[in-house]
Every structure is written in C-alpha cells, then in structure tokens.
Amino acid sequence: MTELPTSWRSVLPHLTTPLPEDRSPDRAAGGGIGVNLPMELVRQSIQPREYWQIPDEVLDAYRKFRPTPLWRATGFEEAVGAKVPVYVKYEGGNISGSHKLNTALAQAYYYKRAGVAELVTGTGAGQWGTALAAACALFGLRCTVFMVGSSLARKPYRGVLMRMLGAEVLASPTGTTRVSRETEGQGNSLSLAIGEAVEYAAGKEGAAFCIGSGETYSILHQSVIGVEAIAQLAELEADVDAVVGCVGAGSNFGGIALPFHAEAAAGGTRPPRLVAAESSSTPKLTRGVYAYDQTDATGTGPLEAMYTIGSSYSIPDSHSAGLRYHGAAKLVSAMRHAGQVDAVAVDQVEALEAGRRFTVRETVLPAPESGHALAAAARLAADGAERGVLVCVSGHGYLDLAAYQQLLDGELSDQAPAEEALLAAVSGLPRVEGARV
Template sequence: MTIALPTRWRSALPHLTTPMPPDVTPATAAAGTGVGVNLPMELVRQSVLEREYWDIPKEILAAYRQFRPTPLWRATGFERAIGSRVPVYMKYEGGNISGSHKLNTALAQAYYYQQAGVKELVTGTGAGQWGTAMAAACALFGLRCRVFMVDSSLRRKPYRGVLMRMLGAEIHSSPSGLTGVADRRGEGIGNSLALAIGEAVEYASTHDGVAFCIGSGETYSILHQSVIGIEAQDQLAALDATVDMVVGAVGAGSNFGGIALPFHAGARATGTQGPTLVAAESATAPKLTRGVYAYDKTDATGTGPLEAMYTIGSDYPIPDAHSAGLRFHGAAKIISAMRHTGDIAATAVTQQEALDAGRLLTRNECVLPAPESGHALAAAAKLATSGADGMRAQNGVLVCVSGHGYLDLAAYEQLLNDELGDEAPSEQALMSAVSGLTPVGQDASSPPRGSLLSAGGPLGGPR
C-alpha cells in the first residue's frame, strides 16, 4: 500500500462545537513577576487562527520523508489473541530516532524557533520520548538542546538519557537543584512532569538566546501531529476499511489528537457521522475520567497562563507507575474542550492492563509497544470485545501505537516477574488537589468560591 506524504497539517479549530475558553493571566504575571514564554509568531497563529489547512514548510517535509508515511496494518494476530469481534487496525509511530510520534512536532518547532533566531531550546520530558525527539530535531536544525527529565523515569530508563546525549543534548534529572521552582517543591516531586516542565520554563527565562518548548498539550503541537490521522484516513481508504472507534493514549493529548482530530474535522466538514474518538488515559492520572474542568497551571512555576483543562490538580503527587509519558495532571485545552462538549469519550487503564496488552501485541504482531501505547491497546481490546464504559465497536477499531518499548524493558520485566502494582488516586486526594481551582464558567480572575467539587465535579465526563 503506497500513499503520499501529507503536505498540509489539518486543524480542528474551525470544527469545535463551541470555542475554547480563553486563557487567564495569573495574578503573579499580571504584577510583573511572571515567567515569559516567547513563541515564534507562526506557532502563535497555528494556535489561534481558525484556518483548517496549514502548508508544511519544505524543510520540515524533507525531515518527515526520512520516516513518513508510517505503517498501518490490520492486526489479525492481536485480534485472535483478544477474541475480537471486529477488525483492529494499528497505526505505528515508533519507527524513528525518538521511537515515538513526538518527532512530528519536534521537527516543526525546531524549524520555527531556528527561523526566529533562537540558539538553544530547553524542555521537560516524562518518559523521555519528547526529550529524545527534541534533541534529534535540534541536531538537524543546528540548535543546542537542554532537557529536564522526570527523575523516576530517568532512573528507570537511563538509556534515554544516553540517546539524548548522543544527539548532543544536555540532560538534567528533575528535580535538578538548578532552579528555584525545584527547591520550593515538597515530597513526591520526582514523579512530576509539571515540575520538569517548570524547571525548563524557569531556566529558559533566565538565559539569553534560550527558549522553552513543549511537545504535547499545545494546540500547535497537536496540529503538527495531524499527519498521523491524515495518513491513517488515506490508508484505511486504500484498504477499503471503515472503523467506528479511534483510540489513542492521552498524557496531555498529542498522539491522541494526532490520530483522532482529523477524523473529527473530516466528519464536520462533510456533515457526516464520524467515528467515536476514545482517549485512553492512565488510572494513576485520570483527568478525563475523574478530573474537573477548571482553570489550572500547566507547569510547576504557576506563572504562565491558566488554561481551561480537565485536571486532577497540578499539585497532585502522581503515584510512581509505568504511566510514563501519561503522567501529567491535565489534558490539552483543545482535548478538554472537546471532552466537555461530548465530542471525545474517555476511559482509564491500569498499568497492569496496559503492559498485558503490550505483551499480547509483542507475542502476536512482533511489535513491542511503549507502555503509553499499551494503554491505548488495552482500551482498543475492550472496545473490540466486551466493551468499555458503555462503548463497543461495531465495525472496526483504529488504534495509535505511539511508540516502541525497547527502552521500556524494565517495565516489562516487572510484568514478567509479577512485580507490578497499581495505585489509583483516592477520591479524598483528588478532592483536596482540585479544591482551590476555579471552574470553567466562573470568573477566573476572582478567588474560587468554596469547593470546586460543590460546583459540579469531579465531572468524570462532559456536561
């Protein structure tokens, strides 16, 4: 099956049921003490303009051609293993130097920052796929790269750090001791992607020629990932295949948005009924299934704009687990807005279920998925068989395998040794973590009025 490399990204912004709520400037930034994040103007435009198609610059296309289009196939072995009632199609994003879909936006961001005159990019990473992708993109576009990686992930996956160093990046375990935001945090911070991001934000703000970049939750990064869904639509059409469920794992939302939102845009543009879009999240960070729709911080500095998101609270100490890159407290604002209007469904998956699904794929398709992808595979398996959360596929399931698991073998070793445990947040812990947040729809510039939970949460879904 031969398909063309997409030459345009496709935005879902023109096809939202309701506009996204605007960001809110926190009081610290309004008083002149906030940390600024400077974006190239093209990334700003991609975040706010309701333009459906965006031409991909030739320099980025040249880099994409090294690994795109990516494969899509019907996973008949996986179907037999799970007893599937319907076809299950895999879209695989692990065949590049980063081992994941993250390279799609890393290349675009490095190009735009390089064009803007930036000399060094600094970022935070959870499981390391994003940090690796950014290191690779910086190497291709002649930029220095610095990465703050979640401490527990770096200890479990030391070779992620080696690969980033091979690509020329400088790596810091987070909390690093290099920033004030790390010094101010309490116990449990070694598992916090919000802290790693916060350290990167602070570092960039205090060094000349350095810019902060992020790869998952921003609207422009999800736009860049649309190449995944655009290709998948063409590949399914070439197979004369239809699906009524599209599944991706959600940390903040980039690979899910990449595989799913082009289907939403296509259905809205043609006035047809599209497939159900199912976000599979970690049960240790269940923002879409147990969180609240409120204004929250995107990183531990708390000085950037507050965004409307489904969140379990940016200060919630997320349990140490193989949720890996899904270990983030909130969902991207475009994903959250679509969840709120009912255009996106969600289900939570435990790490045991995720790694069991990864083992099944390995044995029956000879593809070793990342633990993040295992969450999507576990959800897809349920949807294709007995169903999950009131949903059950009737025609077929498309699932994004967002990356490979060759640097995650320690997680699979724990699975094989029967050493895994799951620690989902308690209701009391979630209530405490979100109690000071302002619900979307309430004036975010004024103090919260009582408990957020009394205002309608945890929402656990759209309203």
C-alpha cells in the same frame, strides 16, 4: 500507496464553541516567567484555518520516516477475542521511538527562523526529549532537557541517546532551580520538570522553552498521523467506528483522532467514537474537573481551561511515564466537555499485558503508554465497536523492558488516586463556566 501529506489539518474550524481564553495566574513568582512563541505557532493555535502547509524543510525531514505503517492486527484480534477488525497505526519507527518527532521537527524549524539559539524542555519518559534533541541537531540548535528523575534512572539509555544528539540532560528535580527547591512532593512530576525548563530558559540569553504535547500547535503538527490513517484506511476499503489513542497531555490522541472529526464535520457525516486512553494513576479526563489550572510547577504561566486532577497533586510513580501529566490539553478538554471525545482509564498491569499480547502476536513491542491504548482498543473490539477500531501505537518499548520484566515476574501494582486526595488537589481551582462539578 499512501503519499506523505503536505498539509497539517486543524480541527479548530469545526468546534461547536471557541476554546476558553487563558487567564492570568494569581501569582507571578520570580517576577513572572514568559514563554515567547514564534508567531507562526501562535497563529496555528488560534486561527480557524483548516489546512496549514508543511514547510519544505520539515517535509524533507518527515520523508525519512513517513508515511508510517498501518495494518490490520489479526493476531492481536485473536488474542483479545475481538469481534471486529483492529487496525494499528505505528509511530515508533524513528530515532525518538515515538510520534513526538512530528512536532519536534516543526517547532525546531519555527524557533530557528525566529532567531532562537537553544531550546529547553521537560520530558517524562524521554521520547519528547529525544525527539527535540534530534530536531535541534538537525536544525543547528543547542538543546537542554529536564527529564523526570525517576524515569531517567529507570531508562538511562534515553539520556545517553539525547547526549549523543548533543543535548544536555538534567534529572528533575535538580535542586538548582527555584521551583525545584520550593516544590516538595513532586519528584516524579512532569509538571515540575517542565517548570524547571521554563525557569531555566527564562534566565538564559538566546534560549526558549518549548513543549511537545499539550499546546494546540503541537496537536496540529501531529495531525499528520490521522491524515495518513484516513488515506490508508480508504486504500484498504476499511471502516472504523472507534479511534483510540493514549493521552498524557494529548498530542498523540489529538494527532490520530481529531482529523477524523474534521473529516466527518467537513463531509457532514457522523464521526467515529474518539476514545482517549489515560493512566488510572493520572485520571484527569475520567475523574478530574474542568477548571483553570497551571501547566507547570512555576505557577507563572497563564491558567488554561483543562480537565485536571490538580497541578499540586503528587502523582504516584508508574511505568506510564509519558501519561503522568496532571491535565489534558485545552483543545482535547474542550472537545471532551462538548461530548466529542470519550475517555477511559487503564491501569498499568492491563496496559502492559495488552502490550505483551501485541508483542507476541504482532511481533512489535509497544511502549507502556501505547499499551494503554491497546488495552482500550481491545475492550472496544470485544464489546462496543460495530465495524472496526483504529488504534495508534505511539512508540516502541525497547527501552521499557524493565517494566515488562516486572509484569512477567508478577511485581507490578497500581496506585489509583484516593477520591479525597483528588478533591483536595482541585478544591481551589476556578471551574470553567458551564462545567459540570
């Protein structure tokens, strides 16, 4: 039986080139808003050290829900006409209903040690907000969550759960922060919710902003998923040549996929194909540009090198709320640029249909975000993979039944961005040196 890993595994020692350095923004509204990180998180983001010991307090919390299950999804294979085995790693069996708790617990631990009294964040579909609320409750911190308003209206029980855990939940845009008053046309934007959280935390004594997905340290914490999966596949004597995860900013995909790259690099072998499944409404990896862009709507933080469709782009509403972020993590983006990561775009009808088939044949209800990964895995298993496919189901869909109801009623539609809108949103962004235009 697979044991709980005692170390996170970093891919940084195995990159072909160092990550591009961040740049200062052209403007610093409100005097410039800084985000103060505990030094351990800074070290985890920049040091090329492969293994990082998981603190005992975090391990104790992990033991309540980890290791998470991995199984061969034979029913799903039959439903999608798979020609090779499909293995599923399931991360929905904790209070947040998703993989987000892996880094929330770690971050709450490090911020608590750094003397912070309150953590503030932005969330899309609510899994990250719920995870942080739970972690703050466990480590004795206050928690404030800015949740994308359209998602909170669609999933009010996410807000109820966060409040049960002691968090204050605010629908974004709130109209109470400068960034929400000045930013128009981004009412469904995770970038705006994050911007409000950044501004709020900067103005409150003892508070700190924290983020759950795009940062290199959060991807490191999520590596527990892939480390477990490598051991579980070995126990099954199973071999895969494709690893799939859905990608918003990148922590779920990075968590399942990047340990496989590190394992292959350390052993001098060829890694499996690492496939990031994104929403066709937010296609940064498949239709975006590799450029320096801001991570939130304040425009005051450092510009990061990322594949982006532009932080100013008004993302259309959809049920793939956790994927509706304009850019991909700088680590995932750098590996995409180096040809070490592949990407596919999936529309929400195909994603939810894959989720429906998975529910019927595997009796597990996946979140809409996870449906994108399942749809991509189904494509690969039917045509593309030669030995097997591993896919991460990053969360459950019990609070997303309204989306499935629309699927069953034939009421879903998709809004892929028009090419001219994407070009306009990225027109002023400085490209990363050597990036293809």
